[in-house]
Amino acid sequence: MYHHLDGKVFQETSKNAAQFLMLCSLRRALRRTDQFKNNARGIIVCLVDKEWIWHAKSAAMLLMTGGRDRSYYDDFRRPVHVIGESSRRSAGKGVEDFTVFRPDHQVIYLATSLDSVKHSLQLAADVIVDVKAPTARHVVAARKVLGVEDINNPLAAAIAQLPAEIVVGLTARRSLNGLDLATLTKPVPAPDRSPKLADLPGYGPARAWVGAIKQDVADWREDKLPWSDVDRGVLLVGPPGTGKTLFATALANELGFDLVPTSVGAWQGANKGYLGDMLAxxxxxxxxxxxxxxxxxxxxxxxxxxxxxxMRGDHAFYEGNVIGRFLDLTTHALEQPGTIIVGATNYGHLIDNAILRSGRLEKHVHLDLPEDEERAEILAYHLNRSLSVAELREVTDKLRLATPADLEKLARAAKRAARIRQGVVSLQDVEVSLPAKIPLPETVVHRICVHEIGHALMTMASGVADVISIRVESHMIEGEPVQDGGRVHYKMRDAALPIDKDLLARIRIMLGGTAAEEVVFGNRSIGAGGYEGSDLDQATRLAYRLVGSYGLGKWLRYQVGADRIDGSFHPAPDLRVEVDGILAREYRATKELLTKEKTRLMRLAAELVVDRQLLIDKI
Known part of the structure; x- marks a missing residue:
């Protein structure tokens, strides 16, 4: 190490306030070590606050080289390394992953915390020191060498307590006359940690887990619990707009943690998108x-x-490396105290099982569309509670397909309407902000009612439910390609280990709507298909699971996991033929039963046309 810098180097250093301040801090931290006093070779690990680390690297290079420009033919000769950080200029270039070696020279490793230093490097280090932020004495000294106006110790002490960028800026400022010491010493308000999950409506399936992890984190902070006993990996699965990102933000706030948001798309778009760029x-x-x-x-x-x-074809090498690296990073990160990983996806079945296993993203939370009460609560929250949940039910009960994101958008529009008329938000503001609705012709409403009663009668016939409620819409939303004309609600008695008869009954329930249309009208509409999640889509997928995964078809075989039967699944030709046969057979059986029940079907459909809602029970 260079204890003294020559005149030219010192003069250059004196012009850089940040470098000079951290040079003072490094010398203060290292002055009692053999490496500093006796120039002994060895490994030095310096723990530096995150906001100072790149200034510390510059100062450490100066301390180790004396300001002499040198080139190093490999990493082993470089005297200063930074662990676990990427500079702004080299964002996306990656994190250095060091192999521990015994150097024949001095080497400094800079890290923001001991947790980010590999255990092998901790053991090999000759000394590990904490490098504190620059002190008041350092600020005074820096202003002297910069040749700017002297300041007193109380003001210097106040400056030293501030964030790094402010310390550097005030240290280099020519005059501090008129600077209000009271303003500098005023406590910095704590960052706003809102919203917390406890403040948000919805998220019913996740609340028990969040409550448990909040208590675990509190116990960990008090050293009552090792970090290894805390749940640290969770996958959020749900359609777009169900609040996955908001959940992660609220979870971080609930725990008092920082949120570090990113996405696989952001990694793929880093730099030029090559494999090395993405991994970095x-x-x-x-x-x-x-x-x-x-x-x-x-x-x-x-x-x-x-x-x-x-994985198939030319992309297999790329994808294999990406997944392998992600698994390594996830395993390492979850071992680091205080790190929780939240994955979010619309398609949980497309994720490698190794990512979802126990020990990684082991907790799976499914976020579905909100129920009636939750929709009103979500809208009330975004309206700052200016309207009660009971008042808003008049509106939200008609928005059964609305996502939390849709409700937030509606709240923004309602608040804008209130601002325009210069008043507080009213129920009328909410109603005028709703998407335009077009009344459905009575013939269409009648067909929808027949369709939904068909589902209900097949549900009753299968014996899976005792009470069924049905609701239908009188209007459609202008411009929406997929809409919910009606819906059947019932609580299904799920068998613990369903047999083929149970699964075939579910297929008939799904086909009941379109079969009822044909029984009553002699033709079918497009209402049973056309999009993922439709009646026909669900029936087809269940039939493929039955014969291609569960081994309950004509042949005793397994082709693919039940959760892999999706849009990317390519069935064998004979499997497709067998599924076509199952659907045709069950459709015939459904039509036969509904033909026998035609009088009841038409009567119940007529009641539903009048009342728009209906309750059917076993009695």
């Missing part, structure tokens, strides 16, 4: 989270990471 960007996100000792790492679009069981 991925590593940088994980390093950012693990360096904070209290962070929720949100990885959105997780299904885009890939699945090794479906």
């Amino acid at each position: 960007a991925m590593s940088a996100s994980f390093a950012d989270a693990t360096s904070r000792r209290g962070a929720v790492l949100l990885v959105d679009e997780l299904d885009a990471i890939g699945d090794r069981t479906t």
